[in-house]
Amino acid sequence: MTRQRKTDAPRAPESPGGWDVRSEELVAEAAVSGAETAAGSGAVSGTEAPAVSGAGAGSRPTRRGAGDPVKALMHRHRELCERAVDPLEIAAGLEAHGVTDRTAARFRHRDVFALAEEMYARVPRGEEERGASMAPPSRRSPDLPAGWALFALLPGVACGLTVVGLELGGGRARFAVGLGGLLAVSVALRVxxxxxxxxxxxxxxPATRAWVCFLLAYALLGDELLRAAVAGGPDEPWAPSLTAALGLSLAVAPGVWCARLFAVAARKRLALSKGLTEFSASVRPLLLGVVALYLCALWALLLAAGAVQGEPAPAGxxxxxxxxxxxxxxxxxxxxxxxxxxxxxAGAVEAGSVASVFAARLPGCDWIAVPVEEAVQAWGPGAVPVIACGAAAAALLLxxxxxxxxxxxxxxxxP
Known part of the structure; x- marks a missing residue:
């Protein structure tokens, strides 16, 4: 008479602080999704596992099961916790999933950073991995290729040489210089x-690149086209605005440098902040300051380019x-x-403004161009890009x- 074999008892985890597969099996989906509710009610309970009988078997260590809300949260974000090399990465990931300081308080922590520190400490790591995490990449600024600051000067240099060539050349040579300069500026800007x-x-x-190209083309040609259209033309070709081209190309360098300044300063504030609210409150003034610094540099370059060309700086x-x-x-x-x-x-507003002026020439459609014509007569053709791009920039800043x-x-x- 054969006896039925008993199921082997599950083995104890190899390391006391390691991930317990049995605990993860006990964390049901309902417990995971309701971890915040369990934390809010303060129901944190530990369960003692029964001893395992048999040769060489000892008592199983105390573990936290479904009643541990932090364990349930770690189970939900297991991949994030395992690949993180710093508690800040876990905090950022939790925030991206909607966990706020108020939610962390329901987990009995003062903020998301403190909750992330516990989750980071409870993830199993070897000695080598712990040593490698002593210099976390999230606390330092991102690496950039050598010479990135000089690469930012290339568009301005290429545009400046093109403007000089246009001033010295004439006829077909002027057209060839302009076409070659446009290609050189495009390549330099991409680099x-x-x-x-x-x-x-x-x-x-592709739509983003198309709108950028249209807005740049309007900055070079749009004001003169709109002026001529309001006056009843255009009757003859019009020259592009070299002041706008030179000023915007030179402004690439301060724009790149300001972006670097924002990235480095924001990461320093992230390393020093003790909560998400504190970090947000410190980053918003930083962003406004960086944008204001860039605008000052941009207007200075536009004024300088206008002085060289003998034209006023285009507000658009x-x-x-x-x-x-x-x-x-x-x-x-x-x-x-x-x-x-x-x-x-912004591109649609500019295109619609020019199109409305031409559409007003149709019989009975004079009223279409009334707002644009009045704006041009009152403030000049530059009012259209100022309103279109200015409103879009304000919305994007918010x-x-x-x-x-x-x-x-x-x-x-x-970044």
Whole structure:
């Protein structure tokens, strides 16, 4: 008569502080999803496992099961906890999933940072891994290729040489110099953005690139076209605004440097902050200060370019420069939807303004161009890009102050 074999008892975990597979099995999905509720009610209870009988078997260590809300939270964010090399990365990941300081208080912690420190301490790590985490990458600024600060000067240098060539050349040579200069500035701009702090972790959408190109083309040609259209033309070709081209190209360098300044300063504040609220309160003034610093540099360069060309500084180019900086800054942190919408809205307003003037020439459609014509007569053709790009830049600044003040935006080495 054969006896039925008993099921082998589960073995004890190899290390006391390691992940207990049995505990994870005990954490049901309902317990995971209701961890915050359990923490709010203060129901934190430990269970003592029964001893295992048999040869060489000892008593199983005390473990926390489904009643431990932090254990349940670690189970939900297990991948985040295992790959993190610093508590700040866990804090940023929790914040990205909607965990706030108020939620951390329900887990009996003063803020998300304190909760992340406990979660980081309870994740099993070997000695080598613990030693490697002594210099966490999230506490330092992101690495950039050597010479990135000099790469930012390339667009301005290329545009300056092109302007000089246009002034000296004439006829077909002038056209060839302009075409070659446009290609050189485009390549230099791509190098400055690709190997600098404004590089984006995601490739820009074709619609975003198209709107950027349209806005730049309008900054060069749009004001004169609108002026001629309001006057009943255009009757003859019009020259592009070299002042806007030179000023915007030279402004690439301060834009890249300001983005680097923001990234480094924000990471320092992340390392020194004791809570998400404190970090957000310190980053918003930093962002406003960096944008203001860039605007001062942009206007100085536009005034200098206007003095060289003997023209007033185009206000529309200044508004466009602010919009482009904020778009590139948000894209470098992975936020690409808002820049696309604001760039598209500004481009649509500019295109619609010019189109309305031509559409008003149709019989019975004079009323279409009345707002644009009155704005041009009162403030000049530069009023259209100032209103379009200025409003879009203001909206984008408010959005940037909200999303870039999160710790999760600065946890990864993306900017």
């Amino acid at each position: 400055a953005l690709r190997f600098g702090p404004l590089r984006s972790p995601h490739q820009a959408a 180019a200044g508004a466009l420069g602010a919009l482009l900086l904020l778009s590139a800054l948000l894209s470098s942190y992975g936020f690409t939807r808002a820049p696309l919408l604001t760039l598209g809205a 959005h940037a102050a909200r999303v870039l003040s999160r710790a999760s935006a600065h946890a990864d080495e993306t």
